[in-house]
Amino acid sequence: MTTDTDTPSAPSPAPSGFDSDNAQAATIRDSAREYRDRLRGGDMGSLPAILGLVFLFIVFSSLNDKFLTTYNMANLVIQSGSIIVLAMGIVFVLLLGEIDLSAGVAGGACATIIALMLIDYDWTWWAATLAGVAAGALIGLAIGSLVAFLGIPSFVVTLAFFLALQAIPLKLIGSGGSLRFNDEVLRGLSIKNVPVTAGWIAAILIVVVFAALSMWNYRTLSAKGLVHKPLGLVIIRIVVLGAIVLGVTALLSANRAPNPALFNISGIPWVLPVVVVLLLFWTFILGRTRFGRHLYAVGGNAEAARRAGISVNRVKITGFIICSSMAALSGLLAASYTGKVSPGSGGGNELLYAVGAAVIGGTSLFGGRGRAIDAVIGGLVIATIPNGLGLLNQASYINFLVTGGVLLLAASVDAISRRRRSSAGV
């Protein structure tokens, strides 16, 4: 750290007993040391995923000069959308220490329902979407109830649902058929872009609001002598977030048409704001609400949560409902990307990609650790692999091998860091 010249003076000490408390994180250097200790102790967070993403970008951009073009970057955003949203749902069941193997096909089934509502019943896009999400919630309610009340391992329940739910699209569509998915708004999520001006306004708004909230939070906490991050770190975070948000906006606002003289393709694909809104919403729910806290508690120590008066069953069922509802949205985004729903939708690698994304992003398979942002970072890693390999004209078997390897690597990192955590006690 070279920026610790703006180290704030240590705030007034806490009432008593915690003299080292404020000093502990008073300077950037201390924060850096604390972070290093956490890494050593096995609490890696999203770091492996970020390093992996950087590594993939370096490899693919050096092997193919098309990889880093704005056109391909926009593609990457669109391709990663449905994986990220599914992974965000999976984070909730992983936090509980459970698994949902049926999320992929649940997404396919819900997308089928959405498509049928649009085509056969002429529903508007939002009503159809609502119907799809409601179907997802119902699936989640069924899975969650079976897990919570009957105590069947979620692995088995969701495996059964994985098989059974594939019947829904097959019955509704018929084998061999497919439903077109060309609703103006829903298909537009993948093929249309936010107007450039609106994109910039939203991006700047996000950065300003984040900066204001961070500074306000810092001032409140330091004024009351509570534990807080040093000012330098707060500023670094604001700068990094600002750079990412504005950088991505700038990248996607440029004309990315392969033939810029003839066409103008510019602006943020609509998928991105959808993902950002979901990310903000779930980050708030997980970090700042009672339900979120209880979710972590149940995943960390269900018995402790029960003794604290938390209804463990209700938390579990809600977790599964959120997962399946997010799966419905993910199925919608996948259908929007391909422009059709077929009986096989969601039955392929979607689920394993999503679990991989969540785990690579830093969500633990053992419950109690994970964030919504993990799904975004991990989802980008997972989506980058087929994107980059596709540009290299590699046979698709390589794609499977690489993705499987990455998933295994992420799970190993998770297991090893868990073991180190328990020995280092971080």
Added chain:
Amino acid sequence: MVQPLLELRGVNKSFGVVHVLHDVDFAVYPGQVTALVGDNGAGKSTLVKIIAGIYGRDSGDYFFDGNKVEVHGPRDVAGLGVEVVYQDLALCDNLDIVQNMFLGREEKKGVGLDEITMESRARETLASLSVRTVKSVRQSVASLSGGQRQTVAIAKAVLWNSKVVLLDEPTAALGVAQTRQVLDLVRRLADRGLGVVLISHNMGDVLEVADRITALYLGRVAADVSAKDVTHSQIVELITAGRSGDLGIAENPLTADV
């Protein structure tokens, strides 16, 4: 004699054909540490769970502050101001100290959590117990030592202005220095006017901090005595044989006609 804060009278409890508690009377007084001792299987844990509201009673009455109360679950008991600190601590490793202390009873501000109030109150409580061993209240519980975890668990019980705190084997897994800290903390709780119940196998600990000792023997109360009236060996006899001299159960309950 002062009125007991919490009192059980004539409690019986069976699990199937096994009669675990026979007409047990148990009282907790304010400002005193009552030690509950007994061998494995004597019924200590069952009694604690009945007090905590986890198990129901087959017969017998539950008094709090001199009034007969009906308790139907852990929430009712917590509502009375009775907190139990279990042997396996019931803390979530992945949450920090403040989050654990407020688990299940988080303060809210609007739709979100009021972290500022929670952290301030957690600090106040730890400071009022003269806890100085934890580095930061935002440390995750996984990083704490056994004694610190016990301290957090006890502070969690105290945070809610509880009147009675039951501690199940608080020093069982601790080293010498940490045991010292926890016993000091137990004494401070009683000095604050709380009724403290200490369940322990360690007679040294019991004799050091307890004001009263209730010994259970095969589901019966063998003795309910003042700690200064008994010696170490007398307690051991009460635990292992159910009687010691003129103290304890007159006959061996295994052979007596019940």
